[in-house]
Amino acid sequence: MFQGFPRAVPGLRVGLLGGSFDPPHPGHVHITRQALARFRLDRVWWLVSPGNPLKARGPADLALRMEACRAVMRHPRVEITDIEARLGARYTARTLRSLRARYPGVRFVWLMGADNLAAFHRWDRWAEIARTTPIGVLGRPGAQLRAGLSPMARRFASARLPAGSEGALALRQAPAWAMAGGAMSDHSSTRIRAAGRWPTRGGPAD
Ligand SMILES: Nc1ncnc2c1ncn2[C@@H]1O[C@H](COP(=O)(O)OP(=O)(O)OP(=O)(O)O)[C@@H](O)[C@H]1O
Numbered sequence: 428m429f430q431g432f433p434r435a436v437p438g439l440r441v442g443l444l445g446g447s448f449d450p451p452h453p454g455h456v457h458i459t460r461q462a463l464a465r466f467r468l469d470r471v472w473w474l475v476s477p478g479n480p481l482k483a484r485g486p487a488d489l490a491l492r493m494e495a496c497r498a499v500m501r502h503p504r505v506e507i508t509d510i511e512a513r514l515g516a517r518y519t520a521r522t523l524r525s526l527r528a529r530y531p532g533v534r535f536v537w538l539m540g541a542d543n544l545a546a547f548h549r550w551d552r553w554a555e556i557a558r559t560t561p562i563g564v565l566g567r568p569g570a571q572l573r574a575g576l577s578p579m580a581r582r583f584a585s586a587r588l589p590a591g592s593e594g595a596l597a598l599r600q601a602p603a604w605a606m607a608g609g610a611m612s613d614h615s616s617t618r619i620r621a622a623g624r625w626p627t628r629g630g631p632a633d
């Protein structure tokens with residue numbers, strides 16, 4: 428369809444897991460599998476970010492992160508993509524607008540860990556994202572309480588799907604969001620970097 432962009436037909440339920448993946452780890456794999464099952468998704472696309480706009484430190488080289496992602500996440504329904512670099516987008520609201528225009532009829536669900544839900548109100552045009560895209564949240568140790576009390580959770584409280592209805596998330600008109608329950612993983616990129624098992628860059632995101 429477009430070089431470097433995954434294929435998707437109208438009606439396909441596609442979860443978008445944006446991340447720095449600096450580096451990717453088993454926690455990302457865990458939540459991807461959980462999202463496929465709990466939110467009844469047909470696909471998950473990993474959007475390997477050119478650089479989180481809220482993180483001062485730039486991530487490792489994109490090609491290196493893409494390669495590492497392909498090595499840890501092998502699943503027939505999961506695609507590893509550098510779509511945001513191709514679009515020249517690092518703000519999620521912009522990415523979602525572009526994807527909706529390129530893939531009419533595809534049912535996108537934005538995926539994120541509970542730690543990101545807790546800080547979601549600091550994102551560019553966060554309420555627009557919530558009003559236009561269903562959001563699937565995956566549990567993360569230590570973040571559950573903050574996520575539940577967050578400005579996003581409070582402002583869009585009436586749009587939250589009750590436990591047991593998460594499977595309908597992709598079919599719901601936004602605003603709609605759900606939390607997937609179940610086992611959590613405590614893996615984190617910060618911890619891997621701190622252990623010196625991944626190259627780090629000191630400068631700001633480029
Ligand atoms: N163990 C985990 N449990 C739940 N969600 C996770 C987990 N690890 C990462 N995520 C989610 O995956 C997405 C991408 O995460 P990211 O690549 O920043 O990994 P990270 O481990 O959070 O990195 P860092 O420690 O550098 O912040 C985010 O939405 C994040 O909340």
Ligand SMILES: O=C(O)c1ccc[n+]([C@@H]2O[C@H](COP(=O)([O-])O)[C@@H](O)[C@H]2O)c1
Nearest residue numbers: 445446447476479481518519520550551
């Ligand atoms: O759009 C924003 O303002 C924004 C602010 C912070 C994070 N994000 C996105 O959130 C995703 C997770 O980021 P990270 O660094 O926690 O992996 C990734 O796709 C980022 O681009 C987006």
